[in-house]
Amino acid sequence: MKLKPSKPTDLSAHIAQAIRDAIVSGELIVDERLPSEAELSDQFQVSRPTVREALKRLAAQSLIRTQRGASGGAFVNKLSFEDAYSQQVTTSTLLLSMNAVSFDTACEARYSLERACAALSAERRTADQLATMRAEIFRQSQPGLTDEAFCASDVSFHRALVDGAANPVLSYQLAGAVEAMQPLMNMITFTARSREEIIALHSRIADALEARDAKAVDQALLELEAYTRQLARDVAEKRRKPN
Amino acid sequence: MKLKPSKPTDLSAHIAQAIRDAIVSGELIVDERLPSEAELSDQFQVSRPTVREALKRLAAQSLIRTQRGASGGAFVNKLSFEDAYSQQVTTSTLLLSMNAVSFDTACEARYSLERACAALSAERRTADQLATMRAEIFRQSQPGLTDEAFCASDVSFHRALVDGAANPVLSYQLAGAVEAMQPLMNMITFTARSREEIIALHSRIADALEARDAKAVDQALLELEAYTRQLARDVAEKRRKPN
DNA sequence: GACTTTTAAATGTCAGACAAATAAAAATTT
DNA sequence: AAATTTTTATTTGTCTGACATTTAAAAGTC
DSSP: OOOOOSOOSOHHHHHHHHHHHHHHTTSSOTTOBOOOHHHHHHHHTSOHHHHHHHHHHHHHTTSEEEEOSTTOEEEEOOOOHHHHHHHHHHHHHHHHHHTTOOHHHHHHHHHHHHHHHHHHHHHHOOHHHHHHHHHHHHHHTOTTOOHHHHHHHHHHHHHHHHHTTOOHHHHHHHHHHHHTTHHHHTTSOOOHHHHHHHHHHHHHHHHHHHTTOHHHHHHHHHHHHHHHHHHHHHHHHHHHSOO | OOOOOSOOSOHHHHHHHHHHHHHHTTSSOTTOBOOOHHHHHHHHTOOHHHHHHHHHHHHHTTSEEEEOSTTOEEEEOOOOHHHHHHHHHHHHHHHHHHTTOOHHHHHHHHHHHHHHHHHHHHHHOOHHHHHHHHHHHHHHTOTTOOHHHHHHHHHHHHHHHHHTTOOHHHHHHHHHHHHTTHHHHTTSOOOHHHHHHHHHHHHHHHHHHHTTOHHHHHHHHHHHHHHHHHHHHHHHHHHHSOO
């Protein structure tokens, strides 16, 4: 663990980077204990608060965890899919909300990726996942449902579809694409008619998955994407000319 | 910005979460200045070092940036695609290396996602992106190339393919899948024969993109995936039984 | 009016202290 | 001797107060 780069300021950022490099390169392995804060401040020739700021940076990325007490300290954390998943969702959500990404662009990305899971999911989906999808479809058909709850159920439905591919890397990668869309979807007001349409498409997807018919899943997803984008266009249209 | 939750320890984590929530919810908007560290310590009733640790956590996630001097302070950062991209690559790389993800699983995810870009890329790829791909193919055919350089060029090639879809959200989502594979790929020793094969498939992809033939791109990617997985199997086989 | 100097505000860093948690060692009791 | 309790040492968590550095604006000067 060395620090060489140029910048004279932000010592804590440099130290964090040095430790991060050591972790990424494998110099520090999972569950290995880092030197204590006191030792680190000696090694890096900085004060303990500075070391602590560096460690908090790493903790924010789930790269380390800390434990108090004797034989405590900072340990290299095994980055779990769960941690990575939630980080990804947060990042993706902020990315979309801060960069004026058009609904079309986000929607295209989401459904392109989802279709990438379609074939695998058709092949591997479990009965359990299928049941989850059916349950979400049922929930979506309940009359009193708010738009937000409808969207949340939509996310659950699609998540089950993605998880059906039985590939944790895919599930992780898709997390951002699917969940980060929700705030954008929430801006749409779903009429009874449009809900009906979406539910019909969801049912077609579930049916196709049940029949393990990859082509049909793909086709239904294509239509769902087209319909969703049409809905968004209608909403935008109405906003512009609210009759 | 309030903090209510249960945990009594890790004040800085709570404060970071409170501010993070304020950003995600839109209570704090991009480029808005946060209260000064002194004011925050007043508001949250903690010391300045604790506030600073919280701010460093947020800085580690590129949620804020800080500026020194009068009229300086912490500002809500506009999360750029670039920042998100590199974070995603780091996270994905660590995720794969720490979770004993099989080569097959990672490879399947990567090529599934890449094929999701194939149709869009065939439709939209620019002459420039095509030229990049041709240049990388040429580089890959150079005799003196190390395996690492070959892999790096491979990543550049595929990145151009993904960027061809002209959808920044897709490019961002794919970043992890494509780049995080590199360390795994680096474990493969590429013989002259296997390089030849890969280059031939890359050429077929480039040709198909030039002809805007989505089907052909998809097919070539499928074959490339199959070949890559076969290569990995061969390597594993040789390790187990080194003649 | 243009330039220089001063000032004030803010982050960056440091030193030293105490609190709290925790595991291991030591002492005590059974 | 074993089990339990107490002590101790280590380590992170937090606080106080201070000084350095940067920066923009205000004040002063030519």
